[in-house]
Amino acid sequence: MFKKILIANRGEIAxxxxxxxxxxxxxxxxxxSDVDRxxxxxxxxxxxxxxxxxxxxxxxxxxxxxxxxxxxTRAEAIHPGYGFLAENADFxxxxxxxGLIFIGPPAPVIxxxxxxxxxxxxxxxxxxxxxxxxxxxxxxxxxxxxxxxxLGYPVLIKAAAGGGGKGMRVVQTRAEIRExxxxxxxEAASAFGNGSIYLEKYLARPRHIxxxxxxDRYGNVVHLLERECSIQRRHQxxxxxxxxxxxxxxxxxxxxxxxxxxxxxxxxxxAGTVEFLLDRDGSFYFLEVNTRLQVEHPxxxxxxxxxxxxxxxxxxxxxxxNMVQEEIQGRGHAIECRIYAEDxxxxxxxxxxxxxxxxxxxxxxxxxDCGVYAGFQVPVEYxxxxxxxxxxxxNRDAAIQxxxxxxxxxxxxxxxxxxxxxxxxxxxxxxxxxxxxxDFLISNFVDWKPERTAADMACIAYIIDDLxxxxxxxxxxxxxxxxxxxxxxxxxxxx
Amino acid sequence: MHYRFKMSEETLxxxxxxVKENHLxxxxxxxxxxxxYTVITDHHVHWVVxxxxxxxxxxxxxxxKTIxIRGVSYVVCDADRAERTRKxxxxxxxxxxxxxPPMPSVVIRIMVAEGDSVQKGDxxxxxxxxxxxxxxxxxxxxxxxxxxxxxxxxxxxxKILVDIEKEPEDTQST
Numbered sequence: 141m142f143k144k145i146l147i148a149n150r151g152e153i154a155x156x157x158x159x160x161x162x163x164x165x166x167x168x169x170x171x172x173s174d175v176d177r178x179x180x181x182x183x184x185x186x187x188x189x190x191x192x193x194x195x196x197x198x199x200x201x202x203x204x205x206x207x208x209x210x211x212x213t214r215a216e217a218i219h220p221g222y223g224f225l226a227e228n229a230d231f232x233x234x235x236x237x238x239g240l241i242f243i244g245p246p247a248p249v250i251x252x253x254x255x256x257x258x259x260x261x262x263x264x265x266x267x268x269x270x271x272x273x274x275x276x277x278x279x280x281x282x283x284x285x286x287x288x289x290x291l292g293y294p295v296l297i298k299a300a301a302g303g304g305g306k307g308m309r310v311v312q313t314r315a316e317i318r319e320x321x322x323x324x325x326x327e328a329a330s331a332f333g334n335g336s337i338y339l340e341k342y343l344a345r346p347r348h349i350x351x352x353x354x355x356d357r358y359g360n361v362v363h364l365l366e367r368e369c370s371i372q373r374r375h376q377x378x379x380x381x382x383x384x385x386x387x388x389x390x391x392x393x394x395x396x397x398x399x400x401x402x403x404x405x406x407x408x409x410x411a412g413t414v415e416f417l418l419d420r421d422g423s424f425y426f427l428e429v430n431t432r433l434q435v436e437h438p439x440x441x442x443x444x445x446x447x448x449x450x451x452x453x454x455x456x457x458x459x460x461x462n463m464v465q466e467e468i469q470g471r472g473h474a475i476e477c478r479i480y481a482e483d484x485x486x487x488x489x490x491x492x493x494x495x496x497x498x499x500x501x502x503x504x505x506x507x508x509d510c511g512v513y514a515g516f517q518v519p520v521e522y523x524x525x526x527x528x529x530x531x532x533x534x535n536r537d538a539a540i541q542x543x544x545x546x547x548x549x550x551x552x553x554x555x556x557x558x559x560x561x562x563x564x565x566x567x568x569x570x571x572x573x574x575x576x577x578x579d580f581l582i583s584n585f586v587d588w589k590p591e592r593t594a595a596d597m598a599c600i601a602y603i604i605d606d607l608x609x610x611x612x613x614x615x616x617x618x619x620x621x622x623x624x625x626x627x628x629x630x631x632x633x634x635x
Numbered sequence: 636m637h638y639r640f641k642m643s644e645e646t647l648x649x650x651x652x653x654v655k656e657n658h659l660x661x662x663x664x665x666x667x668x669x670x671x672y673t674v675i676t677d678h679h680v681h682w683v684v685x686x687x688x689x690x691x692x693x694x695x696x697x698x699x700k701t702i703x704i705r706g707v708s709y710v711v712c713d714a715d716r717a718e719r720t721r722k723x724x725x726x727x728x729x730x731x732x733x734x735x736p737p738m739p740s741v742v743i744r745i746m747v748a749e750g751d752s753v754q755k756g757d758x759x760x761x762x763x764x765x766x767x768x769x770x771x772x773x774x775x776x777x778x779x780x781x782x783x784x785x786x787x788x789x790x791x792x793x794k795i796l797v798d799i800e801k802e803p804e805d806t807q808s809t
Contacts, residue, residue, distance in 0.1 A: 481765070488767070490764045490765035490767050490769075492738060496678065497676075497677075497679070497694060499679075520738065520739050520765055522766070523765065523766050524765040524766070547706050551692045553678055553693075553694035553701065553703060559706050560706055560707045560708065591707075592643075592707060592709060594709070595642055595645070595647065595709065597691065598642070598691070598702040598711055599640050599647055600668070600682065600691075601700075601702045601704070601711075602638070602700050602702060602711045603638055603651055603661065604680045604682065604691075605680060606638075606697070607653075607659075609697070
C-alpha cells in the first residue's frame with residue numbers, strides 16, 4: 141500500500157478520501173487555492189501545498205502545479221476526487237509519465253468512455269443495449285434531420301464530448317431541428333472545445349439508474365448494486381437512493397450483468413459507474429460510464445458496508461479484488477440529499493458567504509459528509525456543494541422519515557441552503573410513493589415556496605434574541621473567526 | 636413593550652411583558668403566550684410555551700434577523716426600526732426594480748439589444764456563479780435603453796447591467 145497520496149480536490153470529497161486514508165495508515169497531502177487557506181481539507185491533511193489563485197485554472201485544474209506538489213511532497217499516487225481533473229485523460233497520462241499512480245482508470249479508458257459516440261459503439265459491439273440513435277458524430281443538420289425522421293420525434297441532440305446537460309436539446313418537430321443542431325453544436329464547442337453532436341431517441345419520463353462497479357487489473361469485475369438518481373434539477377442530481385423503488389431482483393440481475401459487461405468491454409479498472417435510463421416498459425439503455433468516484437457513492441457504502449475509497453486505493457496499488465459478486469448484499473435503504481449553498485426561493489441562485497453558525501444532524505443511521513464549518517467563508521469560485529447528508533434505515537419509509545428529521549435538525553446560518561426545499565420534496569406524495577422520474581421537479585415543484593407555519597415562533601425568537609442582546613455587550617455579534625479589536629466593543633464611543 | 640414585525644408581506648404585532656428574568660408574556664391578537672427561555676449560545680435560543688420546547692437559531696443584525704426553525708428560515712424585520720432608517724435599510728420585501736446580480740458573477744449571455752421592448756419576466760441576461768447559470772428577467776414591461784456590460788465581464792451586486800425604461804402605466808402593452 142502507498143505511504144502517502146496527494147488529493148487533487150477540495151471540500152467534502154477531499155475530506156472523505158482522507159478519512160479512509162487515515163484508517164489505512166496512508167499519509168495525505170492536500171492542495172489549496174488562495175481562498176481555501178482555511179478550508180477543512182487543508183486543516184485535516186497531514187501536509188498541504190498552496191497552488192495559487194482561486195481561479196481553477198491556476199489551482200485545482202492546473203496539472204503542472206499539482207504534479208509538482210506531488211513530487212515535492214514525495215506522494216506516490218494522486219486521488220482526483222470528482223469534478224476538476226477526475227475525468228481528464230491527459231492528467232491521468234501525465235501522472236503516469238511522472239512516475240505517479242493515478243487512482244482511477246487508465247488514461248485510454250477515460251478517453252474512450254469520454255467520447256459518447258465511441259462509448260456507444262463499444263457497448264453495441266458487446267451486446268449492451270443503447271438508446272436507439274447515431275453512433276458517429278455529425279455536423280450537417282440535414283443529415284441529422286434525415287436520421288431524426290428515421291427515429292421518429294421527439295429526439296435528443298447530444299454533444300459527443302458532453303456532460304452536465306451542455307449541448308443537449310430536446311427536439312419535438314422537424315421544423316426545430318436545424319436551429320437546435322446549430323445552437324447545440326456551438327454550446328458544445330464552447331463548453332468542451334469540441335462541437336461534435338449526435339442524435340438519440342428521446343425517452344419521455346425515464347428513471348435514471350446507475351450501477352457502481354469495481355474492477356481490478358486482473359479482469360475481476362463486480363457491481364455494488366444500483367442507485368436511483370432521478371430527482372434532478374438542470375441535469376444535476378439532488379437526491380439519490382438505493383435500492384431503486386422500481387427495481388425487482390430479476391431486473392437488477394439483468395442490469396447488473398449489463399453493467400459488468402460494459403466495464404469489461406471498455407477494459408475498465410478501479411471504481412466507476414455505469415449509468416442507464418430505465419423506460420416505463422422495463423427496457424433499459426446504456427447512457428454513459430462515469431470514470432470516477434461519484435458524488436453519491438456513500439449510499440452504496442451504507443447498504444453494502446463496502447468502503448469504495450479503500451478499494452480504489454487497493455486496486456491502484458495493484459491488489460486483486462477480494463470479493464465475488466455473490467457476497468455483495470444490500471441491507472436496508474439509504475437516501476442522500478445534496479446540501480448546496482443556494483437560495484431555493486430565488487430560483488436556486490448560489491448563496492456563497494460566511495457561515496455564522498452551524499449544527500450538523502446526528503442520530504442512528506445518519507452520515508454527513510461535510511466540507512464546511514462555522515466561520516468558514518464559502519467561496520464563489522467553486523461548486524456550491526456544502527455537504528451530503530445520508531440517512532440509512534431498514535426500509536424506504538423509515539429512511540425517508542429519518543432524512544426529514546435530520547434535515548430539520550440541520551442548522552446552517554449566514555447563507556441560504558436547499559434544506560427547506562429538500563424537506564418538502566421528501567414529504568411529497570410523488571416521492572413517498574416512489575413515482576420518481578427525471579421530470580420529477582418540473583412536474584411537481586415549479587415556483588416552490590416553503591410553508592411558513594411558525595411565524596409567531598420566529599417572532600418570539602427575534603424578541604428573545606433582541607432582549608438577550610440588550611443585556612450584554614454584543615461582542616459576539618462579530619462572527620466566529622473574526623479578530624476583535626477594542627474598537628468593536630467601544631460602541632458609541634467610536635469616532 | 637411592543638414589537639411590530641414585517642415578514643414577507645405581513646405585519647405582525649406583539650406586546651411583550653417581562654415577568655421575571657428569562658420569562659415573558661407575549662401577546663398577539665387574542666392570545667397570550669407564557670414564554671420561559673434560555674439563551675444557549677449567541678445563535679441558539681430555546682424556550683418552552685405550554686409545556687413544549689422550541690429550538691430556534693438566529694443570525695443577523697438589529698432590525699433584520701434570519702431565524703431557522705425546523706429547517707425553515709424566516710426573515711423577520713423590525714418594522715419600526717426599518718421606518719426610522721428607511722434610507723439605509725434594505726427592504727427585502729420589495730421586488731427588485733433594476734437588473735443587478737445578486738452576487739459576484741460573470742456575464743455569459745446578453746439576450747436583448749438596445750431598443751428592444753421587453754415584457755415582465757422576459758429573459759434579459761444570463762450570469763454564472765459557482766458553476767451555475769442564472770437568468771435575470773425584466774422586472775416590468777419596458778424598453779431597453781442601455782447595456783452596460785459585455786460577455787465575459789465580472790460583475791458585482793449593485794451594478795446595473797441593463798437599463799430598462801418603464802413603459803408608462805396608462806398605455807396598453809401591444
